[in-house]
Amino acid sequence: MKEISDILTGSTKSRVRIVGHIDSAGKDDKNLDLSKRRAAAVRAMLTTEFGIDAGRMDTDGKGASQPATNNATPEGKANNRRVEFVKL
Numbered sequence: 001m002k003e004i005s006d007i008l009t010g011s012t013k014s015r016v017r018i019v020g021h022i023d024s025a026g027k028d029d030k031n032l033d034l035s036k037r038r039a040a041a042v043r044a045m046l047t048t049e050f051g052i053d054a055g056r057m058d059t060d061g062k063g064a065s066q067p068a069t070n071n072a073t074p075e076g077k078a079n080n081r082r083v084e085f086v087k088l
Contacts, residue, residue: 001042004085005050015088017058018042023077024064036061042083058088 008014020038022031039059046052070076 001045001050005046005052008046008052008056009050015056015058017060017086017088019084019086020059020061021066021068021080021082021084022064023080024067024071025077028063032061032063034061035063038081038083 004016008016018039020035020040020042022035022038024031026034036059039061043054043057043059046057047054064071064080067076067080068082069079071080
């Protein structure tokens with residue numbers, strides 16, 4: 001979080017989309033909701049803890065639809081529970 005806040009602080013005109021992801025355990029609708037809430041929580045932390053303007057950050061959630069790796073192992077599931085930052 002500190003690294004991304006440093007980047008956003010150093011580049012005050014840049015905007016990002018925060019995208020939440022989750023592993024494949026659970027129902028699709030619950031996973032989508034959780035991934036959206038995960039992205040919103042990161043945005044809230046960047047705003048409250050690091051003073052980043054919330055208007056510079058969009059959020060989205062992809063549920064389990066875009067895994068980074070296989071969900072067959074505990075390590076794979078852990079890697080799929082993530083947040084990505086996309087420069088806008």
